[in-house]
Amino acid sequence: MKKALLLFALLAMVNALAQELKSPSEFLGYELGTQFTRHHEVVDYYQYLAKVAPDRVQLNEYGKTNERRPLLLAYVSSAENIKNLENIRAEHLKNTSGEGNPSKAIVWLSYNVHGNESVSTEASMQTTYELLTTKSDYLENTVVLVDPCINPDGRDRYVNWYNETKNTPNNVDPNSKEHHEGWLSGRANHYMFDLNRDWAWLTQVESQQRLKFFNKWLPHVHVDFHEQGVDNPYYFSPAAEPYHEVITDFQRDFQKTVGKNHARYFDANGWFYFTKEVFDLLYPSYGDTYPTYNGGIGMTYEQGGSGRAGLGIITSIGDTLTLKDRIAHHHTTGLSTVEVASKNAQKLNDEFKKFYTNKNFTYKSYVLNGDQDKIDALTRLLDQHEITYQAGKQATVKGFRYKTGKTGSMKTSSNSLIIPGDQSKGTLVKVLFEPNAKLSDSVTYDITAWSLPHAYGLDAIATTTAVSGTAYAKTESATTNLSESSYAFLTDWNSMNDARFLAELIQENIRVRYNYKPFTLDGKSYPRGTLIIAKGDNKNHKAYLGTLQKVAEKHNKNLTPAQTGFVDSGKDFGSGWVQVVNDVKIAVLSGEPTSTLRFGEIWHFFEQQLHYPFAVIDADYMNRVDLSEYDVLVLPGGWGYRRFMKEDTLKDLKEWVRNGGKLIAMGGSIDAISGEKGFGLNKKEIKKDSAHTMRPFDGSERERIKNAITGAIFKTKVDNTHPLAFGYDDNYFTLKLGNDAFDYMSEGNVVYLEEKQNKPVSGFAGSIAQKNINKTLVFGVEDFGRGSVVYMVDNPLFRGFWENGKLFFANALFMVD
Incomplete structure (x- = not known):
């Protein structure tokens, strides 16, 4: 009788909690899964929860996106835990030094990192609601951090597009327009960066602001919710090989523990799922690997659907996949994750401490x-x-x-x-x-x-032995007192900071020169590409010295005064070998046929790294644009250039270059402008083995990767006498992302793989791919009439993190004639 009364009391308490809080459907005014919720409405719901249940929900705005949408983190737990939240966090972090004695599990649930994988934000609201009501027992020893939308800009781009496009009622026919997003999809953020690949590189504001809070918590468990193709069943842990070698046995085993708990619920519902395939734990900048390398259990969950699915779509086997179905699956794994963490809170804490105290790596x-x-x-x-x-x-x-x-x-x-x-x-x-x-x-x-x-x-x-050092002092800002009597001021050209300095000077109408040949002056040697800011070039600039000093201090640039243009050795400042940097007007192609990611890297480079203006010209109307208004045209990488680069388009482009234009062709765009009808570059002729090898169907994937290069680093040769390579040594380590191979040109080969230089120094390259890239071009310049074509076979701006490649792009803009 006592047990029955206790059970009745618990049920009554749960019902009271449920009545106290509105469900997402009740709050939003429509059944969850029948519409997509715009981001501001999601924010409204979490603000409502924090207002009505402040003892169990603490809401933090940890930043804003480029488009000024708020980034939220909700702390969800029992009233006792929320009251002691800071003490729980502090005790948990003591474990990283082996001093703590925490007892709570810390779970972080991240939703909607890809904006058009839109179900997860919907699921986050239902999951949070049930944690506060029917599943509140999970929270007695667990703190759950919920990020309902990592990528609000991308999500709203998708949701707004879908709401504008869909039929009423929605159409499940996969041919209907509502299942076909355009080029500018909602997957990426404002700058078209994939935020799920930015955890380690931190190029984007969303990642930078999120990591500050992540480091404050270092959760035991982190889940990144995703979607995949319409016809795929659900994916959850354990992950596929390769696992990085630093991942501990416990981290591997706990993935299985979580997966088996999910399987129990999916089996009961007859839902299909798969594990141990496709999604590995190696690349460090994912939402599963980065938390893993910080001691947590990082996991990716993938629901079938993504941007194609809309509110419902007919799959290839004739079933209808609805948004409600997708919510149910993500909602189930979310709750299941918290359940497992709650049941294993002490084990998670013990193993977290071991992770931080047991390290014995080869390199010290x-x-x-x-x-x-x-x-x-x-x-x-x-x-x-x-x-x-x-x-x-x-x-x-x-x-x-x-x-x-x-x-x-x-x-x-x-x-x-x-x-x-x-x-x-x-x-x-x-x-x-x-x-x-x-x-x-x-x-x-x-x-x-x-x-x-x-x-x-x-x-x-x-x-292999520890090297001792001293306290690191940050570089102090340069203090520059510039004299009016100086003939010129000299400074180096080695980095992106130098490129930003030059870009701002150009926009301040200060004229700058650079040297093609090394020179010495006053006993000091100056390499190619040295920036020369001469009084004679800026005699009509009324605020010349003041502006130059302001910009130099801003960019921490030391300027060396020169009292003469008569050098000790080399070419004098008035020589034809000392050229003026032109104030270039730049255009970048967008839309089909470019890749949104590749375009986004260039967009972000100009606006957030170089800070230099450029025009975006969409492929839809490029043939109506007078390209003579621009000095530089950049073709981002992409896969549709063969269709785009019709005979008339290529003819017009060649005429523009011949008349003095500078074309920067990157990645997939190069193939479409090379060959007999294009410019002078030729794709390498690949010799294939004529013998036919019989192989089993099961081994076909292994055979294919012999032709692949999966993001490997190669050591290349550099002709640093060429303006495209000013500021570089005679070797460059390039990140090669594919097996595209182009022959050397008769001249203008600036960065290239020499013979037998085709083995990666790091990463994987298939045996056949290695042979095919032997003696091929990486970066080069072809003179064409009065203009030039800069070829960038590898991408120096890839994901914004290959810092040493960026100066090549700046050289292509400013140094190459």
């Missing part, structure tokens, strides 16, 4: 030398990840040298950067800095190489 320190601007750029990234570092001392260190791929030595100084492997974020350090990630399986979902010393263009050594 990573020591880096190089241009100060590049080191400063790297330290800014390390600061965001809360990775500690030190300055070097006068010494010689030995270890694995990245530039040679062999054991070697390197001299260090106070300008060197030392990153200890033995630190709280040591696992993340190993993953981001290791020379070559170990692959347990060559079939992967993303790139297989990303080593930060190569990405930032720094000379590095990984040591």
Whole structure:
């Protein structure tokens, strides 16, 4: 009788809680799953929950998007836990130093990182509601952090498009327009970046602001909710191989524990699902891997549907997949995840402590030398990840040298950067800095190489013994007192910071020159590309010195005064070998046939990195634009250029270049303008084995990857006497994303793979692909009439994180005639 009364009391309490709070359907005024909810309405619902149940929901706005939409994080737990939230967080973080004794599980649920994978935000509202009502017992020992929409700009782009386009009632015919998004889909954020690949690189404001809160919590469990193709069943953990070698046995096993609990619910409902396929745990910048490398259990859940599905769609087997179905599946796995975490709270805490205290990696320190601007750029990234570092001392260190791929030595100084492997974020350090990630399986979902010393263009050594350093002092701002008597001012050209400095000077109408040949002046040597700001060029600029000083201080640029243009050796400042940087007017092609991601990288580069104006010209009306108004036209990578580049279009483009235009062709655009009818570049003729090899159907995927390069790093040769390579050494480490191969040109080969230079220094490249890229072009310039074509076979702006490639793009804009 007592048990019955207790059960009755518990049911009464749950019913009271449910009556106290409105469900999403009740609050929104329509049944969840019958419409898509706009982002501001989602915000309204979470604000409502925080207002009505402030003892159990704490809502934080952790930032804003580029389009000024709020980014929210809801803390959901029991009243007792919310009251002690800060103490719970502090005790949990003590575990990273082995000092804590926490008892609560921390679960972070991230929804809608891809805007048109729109079901997850809908599911977040139902999941949060039920955690506060029917599943509130899960919260007694668990704090759940809910990010209802990581990508509000992309989500609203999709939802607004769908609401404008769909039939009423919605049409489940997959041929109907509501199932076919246009080029500018809702998947990416404002700048068309894939936020699910930006966790480590932090190029986007959403990622930067989110990570500040992520580092405050370092959850035990993190789930990233996604969607995939319409015909795919649901995917949940455990993940596919390859797992990175740093992932612990417990992290592997707990993925299985969670997956089996999900399977129990899916089996009971007769829902189809799959595990251990496609989605691996290697590339460090995903919403599952990044939390894993910070000690958590990171997982991706994938529901069939995505932007094609709308409110309902007929699948290939004739079933109808509805938004309600999709909500039910994500809602189920969300609750199941919290349930498992709650049941295993102590185990999660114990293993989290072990993760942070048991580290014994081969490399104990990573020591880096190089241009100060590049080191400063790297330290800014390390600061965001809360990775500690030190300055070097006068010494010689030995270890694995990245530039040679062999054991070697390197001299260090106070300008060197030392990153200890033995630190709280040591696992993340190993993953981001290791020379070559170990692959347990060559079939992967993303790139297989990303080593930060190569990405930032720094000379590095990984040591097996710890290297001690001193406190690192940030570079102080340059203080420049410029004299009117100086003939000119000189400064270096090595980094993106230098490019930003030049870009601002151009916009301030200050004329700048640069040298084609090295010179010496007053006993100091100046390499090619040195910036020369001469009084004679700026005699009509009324605020010349004041403006120059302001811009130099802003960009921390030291300017060396020169009292004469008569150099000790080399070419004088009035020589034809010293050219004026032109104030170039730039256009970038958008729309089909470009890739939205590749266009977005260029858009972000101009607006958020270089800060230089450009025009966007859409492919739909490009043939009506007078290109003579522009000095530079950039063709982003893409896959539809063969259809776009019709005979008349190519003819007009060639005429524009011949008359003095500069065309920058990137990635997939190159194929369409090369060959007999295009410009002078030719695709490499691939010799295939004439013998037919019989192979089993089951091995076809393994055979295909022999032709693939999955984001591997190659060491290339650089002709740094060419303006496209000013500021570079004679070698460059390129991130190659595919097996496109183009022959050398008769001249203008600036960056290229030499013979037998076709083996990657890091990452995977198939055996056949390696043969095919032997002696091929990476970056080059073809003179064509009075203009030029810059070819960028590899993408120096890929995902905005390959810092050392960006100066090539700036050179293409400003240095190449």
